[in-house]
Amino acid sequence: MDRQTRYAKTADRVHIAYQVVGDGPVDMVFVMGWVTNIEAMWDEPGFARLLDRLATFSRLILFDKRGVGLSDRVPEDRLPDLETRMDDVRAVMDAVGSERAVVFGVSEGGPMSMLFAATYPERTVALILYGTGADFTIREPAYKVELAEYLVRMEETWGSLELAHDEIAGWGAPGYEDDERLVAWLASYMRKSASPSAAIALERMNSGINATHALASIHVPTLMIGRMGDLDFPISDVRDTASKIVGAELVELPGRIHFPWVGAMDAIVDEVERFVVSLGEVEAELDRALATVLFTDVVGSTEKAAGLGDRRWKELVEEHHRRVRGQLARFRGVEVDTAGDGFFATFDGPARAVRCARSIVDAVAPMGLEVRAGVHTGEVETIDGKVGGMAVVIGARVGASAGPSEVLVSQTVKDLVAGSGLAFEDVGEHELKGVPDRWRLYRVTE
Numbered sequence: 001m002d003r004q005t006r007y008a009k010t011a012d013r014v015h016i017a018y019q020v021v022g023d024g025p026v027d028m029v030f031v032m033g034w035v036t037n038i039e040a041m042w043d044e045p046g047f048a049r050l051l052d053r054l055a056t057f058s059r060l061i062l063f064d065k066r067g068v069g070l071s072d073r074v075p076e077d078r079l080p081d082l083e084t085r086m087d088d089v090r091a092v093m094d095a096v097g098s099e100r101a102v103v104f105g106v107s108e109g110g111p112m113s114m115l116f117a118a119t120y121p122e123r124t125v126a127l128i129l130y131g132t133g134a135d136f137t138i139r140e141p142a143y144k145v146e147l148a149e150y151l152v153r154m155e156e157t158w159g160s161l162e163l164a165h166d167e168i169a170g171w172g173a174p175g176y177e178d179d180e181r182l183v184a185w186l187a188s189y190m191r192k193s194a195s196p197s198a199a200i201a202l203e204r205m206n207s208g209i210n211a212t213h214a215l216a217s218i219h220v221p222t223l224m225i226g227r228m229g230d231l232d233f234p235i236s237d238v239r240d241t242a243s244k245i246v247g248a249e250l251v252e253l254p255g256r257i258h259f260p261w262v263g264a265m266d267a268i269v270d271e272v273e274r275f276v277v278s279l280g281e282v283e284a285e286l287d288r289a290l291a292t293v294l295f296t297d298v299v300g301s302t303e304k305a306a307g308l309g310d311r312r313w314k315e316l317v318e319e320h321h322r323r324v325r326g327q328l329a330r331f332r333g334v335e336v337d338t339a340g341d342g343f344f345a346t347f348d349g350p351a352r353a354v355r356c357a358r359s360i361v362d363a364v365a366p367m368g369l370e371v372r373a374g375v376h377t378g379e380v381e382t383i384d385g386k387v388g389g390m391a392v393v394i395g396a397r398v399g400a401s402a403g404p405s406e407v408l409v410s411q412t413v414k415d416l417v418a419g420s421g422l423a424f425e426d427v428g429e430h431e432l433k434g435v436p437d438r439w440r441l442y443r444v445t446e
Contacts, residue, residue: 005039005070008063008095010087017070018063018092022055026125026276027098029061029089030054033107033132035193035202037069038062044185046261053269054104057276061101063092067202068194076201081419082211083349085112086119093123102276104128106260107232111136111211114245115416118217118290118379119348126221126279127245128272131230131258133237134244136209137415147207151200158199159191171232173262182262208418215244217290217379222248223275225268229256249275292353292377292413293392294333295399296324296360297342299370316367317341323363331356336387344396346387350377350413351420354444357407365405374399376410390435397432398441407444414442422446 007015019038030051032041041062042048054060064071065088067079074080080088089112093101102125105113110132117127157163164187169177176182194202222245226238235252242250251271257263298304298320305313317340324343328335331352333345347353357373364371376398378391394410402408414424424442432439 003039003042006095007071008088008091010066010091012087014066014074014088015072016063016066016088016092018061018095020096021051021060021062022058024056024058024060026058026279027061027093027096027101028054028058028276029063029093029098029101029103031089031103031105031109031113032062033105033109035068035190035199036064037189037193038064039070040189040192044182044189044261046259046265050261050265050269053266054272057273058102059098061092061096061098063088064193067198069192073198076197077421079198079201079205079419081205081351081417082112082115082209083351083417083420086116086349089116090120090123099123100125102126102128102279104130104272105132106130107132107258108136108206108209110134111209114211114218115214115290117220117222118214121220121289124220126223126275127218128223128225128275129241130225130260130268131227131233131238132241133233134210134212134215134241135237136206138237147203151203154200154203155196158196159187161187163187164190171258173257173259174231175257176262205419210415210418212241212244213377213412213415214290215241216246217288218245218248219288221275221279223251223271224248225251225253225271227253227255227257229254230258231256232258288379288381290377291380291387291391292347292350292375293380293387293395294345294347294353294357294373294375295342295396296357296371296373297340297399298364299372299404301341304369316369319367320364320369323367324360327356327359327363330359344392346380350375350409351417351422353377354407354409354413354417354420354422358444361405361407370404372399372402372404373407374402374409375407375413377412377416394432394435394439397435398439401430401432401441408441409444411440411442 067074103113110129117124164183224242226235228235242248333347335345337344353375376395381389423446425445427443429438429440
């Protein structure tokens with residue numbers, strides 16, 4: 001099979017390494033977790049066999065996310081959050097001419113795959129998840145101390161036989177830690193996949209991932225596979241995640257090995273093949289998708305209009321609109337509606353929406369205007385070309401709760417932008433008019 005590595009270029013001009021293997025009837029994007037190197041994967045016989053089997057019934061698409069493997073290196077503070085990783089996947093799909101694909105997320109690749117399926121149902125034939133969960137923040141109280149100690153050890157021993165041995169014994173493939181070939185391969189794979197600093201930064205960032213809020217918005221056929229004794233992702237977490245995806249099929253396999261290519265690998269691929277073959281002509285529900293909504297409006301507009309007069313106020317509003325639309329274009333927002341001096345826009349990523357809101361605040365400030373902004377991520381419905389649903393109502397209420405030159409976001413947004421570099425301040429729980437329950441909101445501080 002052809003295993004030539006090629007490169008896709010993203011909108012921000014980052015080169016993403018990818019391979020296409022096989023010529024099956026359905027495209028499959030394989031989203032491997034942790035650090036990766038798509039050429040070094042083939043050096044491990046078990047891993048190569050896993051990929052070869054997947055390529056017998058799909059056109060298999062492999063890639064290294066930015067910052068690791070053969071893709072462009074990026075500064076540690078620019079390692080990809082979930083939103084950026086989705087951009088990388090779409091860039092690769094575009095490069096290989098894939099309009100729709102089965103997305104197969106493994107381990108740390110799971111949350112991004114979940115978010116992709118919820119956000120881009122029109123590009124997702126189905127979702128397959130193995131050995132993963134939606135919420136990486138659920139840990140025992142001692143985890144923070146353990147993580148700090150682990151990061152120190154990573155810096156001191158990254159890519160060593162010692163660390164590779166312990167990773168296999170501790171969670172990857174218990175019982176295979178004395179396999180000298182596997183240990184040597186893993187040590188080499190780590191070195192070829194990431195530098196110690198990049199690996200540490202990714203580990204720290206991944207500990208804050210939480211894609212739980214996206215699960216209810218997944219409407220594509222979903223298969224979730226877990227091993228009952230998996231030490232890295234307990235089967236209880238796998239079950240909980242599957243229970244939150246409507247119609248998801250859960251398959252529990254025996255064993256405690258996390259690496260899908262070690263041990264009873266064929267049992268995993270058998271389930272994947274069965275599921276993919278059964279898809280037939282199943283189509284996603286394209287009228288519902290996960291989206292981020294942004295609402296802005298000018299603070300004190302009535303008083304300002306009265307003070308300026310109709311003509312001057314009209315000119316000011318026109319310039320306000322021009323500047324807001326400039327920022328929407330910059331951050332790939334879609335203008336849905338404009339009412340007076342307020343804007344309603346949607347985004348396919350929460351971090352872009354938050355940064356757009358901050359930029360709008362800054363862009364109109366020199367005009368002597370202050371705007372308030374609210375951002376929320378949720379499932380939206382498109383009916384006759386109009387975007388609606390409870391997520392829209394919540395976004396509008398979050399915006400109405402903001403003060404002058406303030407950007408407020410929901411808990412959902414805060415959880416989904418882990419690793420983006422954005423910072424927030426908890427402003428407590430709020431009642432949102434017409435929305436059940438109380439909602440915890442956060443102020444964007446940087």
